[in-house]
Amino acid sequence: MNTGPTLERFRRMLEMRHFDEACLEGVPGFEIHGELHTGIGQEAIGAGMAESLRPGDAVVSTHRNHYHALAKGVALRPLLAEIFEKETGLCRGRGGHMHPFDPATNFSATGIVGASLPVALGYAYAYRLRGTDDVAIGVTGDGGVNTGGFHETLNMAGAWKLPLVVLVENNLYGISVPIEAVSATATLAERAAAYGAWGRKVDGTDPDTVADAFAEAVTHARSGRGPALLEATCFRFRGHFEGDHDNYRPREEKQRIRRDHDPLTLYRAKLTAAGVADQATLDALAAQGKAAMAALLAEVRADAQPEAAGALRYRFVEEA
Amino acid sequence: MTATAAPPPARDALNVSQTISEALAIEMQRDERVLLLGEDVARNGGVFGCTRGLLERFGEDRVRDTPISEMGFTGMAVGLAMAGFRPVVEIMFVDFIGVCLEQVYNAIAKIPYMSGGGYRMPVVIKTAGGLIGSAAQHSQCLWGLFAHLPGLQVVAPSTPFDYRGLMASAVETDNPVVYIEHKGLLLKKGRDFRNQVPVPEARYKVPIGKARVVRPGGDVSLVTLSAGVEHALEAAEVLAAEGIDVDVIDLRSVVPLDMETVTQSVTRTGRLLVVDEDYLSFGLTGEVITRTIEALGPSALQAVARHAVPDVPIPAARSLEQAVVPGAGSIAAAVRRLVA
Numbered sequence: 001m002n003t004g005p006t007l008e009r010f011r012r013m014l015e016m017r018h019f020d021e022a023c024l025e026g027v028p029g030f031e032i033h034g035e036l037h038t039g040i041g042q043e044a045i046g047a048g049m050a051e052s053l054r055p056g057d058a059v060v061s062t063h064r065n066h067y068h069a070l071a072k073g074v075a076l077r078p079l080l081a082e083i084f085e086k087e088t089g090l091c092r093g094r095g096g097h098m099h100p101f102d103p104a105t106n107f108s109a110t111g112i113v114g115a116s117l118p119v120a121l122g123y124a125y126a127y128r129l130r131g132t133d134d135v136a137i138g139v140t141g142d143g144g145v146n147t148g149g150f151h152e153t154l155n156m157a158g159a160w161k162l163p164l165v166v167l168v169e170n171n172l173y174g175i176s177v178p179i180e181a182v183s184a185t186a187t188l189a190e191r192a193a194a195y196g197a198w199g200r201k202v203d204g205t206d207p208d209t210v211a212d213a214f215a216e217a218v219t220h221a222r223s224g225r226g227p228a229l230l231e232a233t234c235f236r237f238r239g240h241f242e243g244d245h246d247n248y249r250p251r252e253e254k255q256r257i258r259r260d261h262d263p264l265t266l267y268r269a270k271l272t273a274a275g276v277a278d279q280a281t282l283d284a285l286a287a288q289g290k291a292a293m294a295a296l297l298a299e300v301r302a303d304a305q306p307e308a309a310g311a312l313r314y315r316f317v318e319e320a
Numbered sequence: 321m322t323a324t325a326a327p328p329p330a331r332d333a334l335n336v337s338q339t340i341s342e343a344l345a346i347e348m349q350r351d352e353r354v355l356l357l358g359e360d361v362a363r364n365g366g367v368f369g370c371t372r373g374l375l376e377r378f379g380e381d382r383v384r385d386t387p388i389s390e391m392g393f394t395g396m397a398v399g400l401a402m403a404g405f406r407p408v409v410e411i412m413f414v415d416f417i418g419v420c421l422e423q424v425y426n427a428i429a430k431i432p433y434m435s436g437g438g439y440r441m442p443v444v445i446k447t448a449g450g451l452i453g454s455a456a457q458h459s460q461c462l463w464g465l466f467a468h469l470p471g472l473q474v475v476a477p478s479t480p481f482d483y484r485g486l487m488a489s490a491v492e493t494d495n496p497v498v499y500i501e502h503k504g505l506l507l508k509k510g511r512d513f514r515n516q517v518p519v520p521e522a523r524y525k526v527p528i529g530k531a532r533v534v535r536p537g538g539d540v541s542l543v544t545l546s547a548g549v550e551h552a553l554e555a556a557e558v559l560a561a562e563g564i565d566v567d568v569i570d571l572r573s574v575v576p577l578d579m580e581t582v583t584q585s586v587t588r589t590g591r592l593l594v595v596d597e598d599y600l601s602f603g604l605t606g607e608v609i610t611r612t613i614e615a616l617g618p619s620a621l622q623a624v625a626r627h628a629v630p631d632v633p634i635p636a637a638r639s640l641e642q643a644v645v646p647g648a649g650s651i652a653a654a655v656r657r658l659v660a
Binding site for chain 2: 058060089090091092093094095099101102103106108110111112115117118119120121122123124125126127128129136148149152153155156159313314315316317318320
């Protein structure tokens, strides 16, 4: 299957980029007063996921989760409000950027590396029990593949042929540690063989490539043939979190990444070469998207923070 | 020759494991969202027999033998709960919690709060604690550990009646519950308990968070839970012969902690001894005493003491084990010191 390029995928990537750029604006003034991990540079993966996901599917994401949430259809406003620590946020300001939970779209995340995968396995088991063809997507980075939970999850999913897709975003670094320095296997996708899983490694900077491979992985899992392990290579443009000095990557490497591996720049070239749109059309789309995000940010910034009196609410159901 | 079914055992011949299995069967029967995950829970019916017969009755989808992957299957419970199921996860020995505490305290305990009430976590972590002569890695209680982590209800029953009724409540509530059995009680028959309460066949619930005065007395308030209740009752009998009248309170749950029952007792006796098979420091004993003082003021207490495992791993040798774990003899001695 070779799909794309499409304006829709470009539009999705733009939205993900603009969303994270809006988040960056909350850092200097401490509107977001803790860690912030953006997905800038990794948007092609989010855009590639979006078209294969159905409302009933579940996505369990990581600390770097905004673009996965958008791919799953989480509403922009409550998500941005949650990240900006507002009462109007998805979780009433209790979760924050690393812990968004959206029952309406079956989207959740965890701030603990690798801990997403067992949770996704639970969704997969639930779908098996219900006899639906929904699938669960567990997202992890290259850091999470070396946790015990990665092995436990894929082993159980393989043993019981559960509808699970493990999506590994390999951005080459677990904070400062290069994956090749800590992986026994040359690729992460080849580990699929140990679990009887479908496995593939793809270029995660091209949304068409991701979309095609992700569609195949999801189809495999939906069809009852057991888990799939998709490794998508990509580049993290910024530090691990905002404030990370990122001295572990040489300046030249970071410059090269931004110059040569920006999924938006690459996709612009692809769209124009294929005659889908000209630069002026793409520029106009980008300008519209940026303006819309700026308007949303202004709105969210005006929302109130949660009231201190409610700080203990929601621990137990009696308090909800 | 006519085959006749063996008559069912008398109700008071059931041991604690059998009553737990009965409770789980009742809950699984009445709510098809309830399912069981854990090591050796299906084919073997649990290493202590707490899930015996459930596989045959409910099938392997709902009674699932897992591999030795606690992080994996405890995390599964999180996804299952978010997808609308009500998993009961068996961690065979509470001592094994170290390999999966991540999913218990960072996910199960926190998701209701982190999601702003968006998700509930109707999960029961069912696990065996307590002394069984198996030394440091298979004898801990650890309820104080779970109680320290916000978001978990923690129960530790003492009688077959409470094991049944608290399991019903644990499965039925939408709050996550850590249900800690005592290995020393699991194979004990109902009729062999000092603290005897008949276990009816029909479903009933024991509310989570309500302590019980097991033996009324006027001289000393003795607060404990789990197997400590049997030891306390044994000690109280000895002390009664010496003219010391002990009020024995079974907390039944650590979270919520029923301080009303405790303070009512202390108001009458003025003397408080807290007995705990968990570790001494930063735990249940200090918490009960502090809350009592906060509620009644320091002048309400003429005497106060705590008796728990003195911050040491549980030793292997019986002589050493008996030296550090509260038993009837050491509890009686602690009461005598308190009233001296």
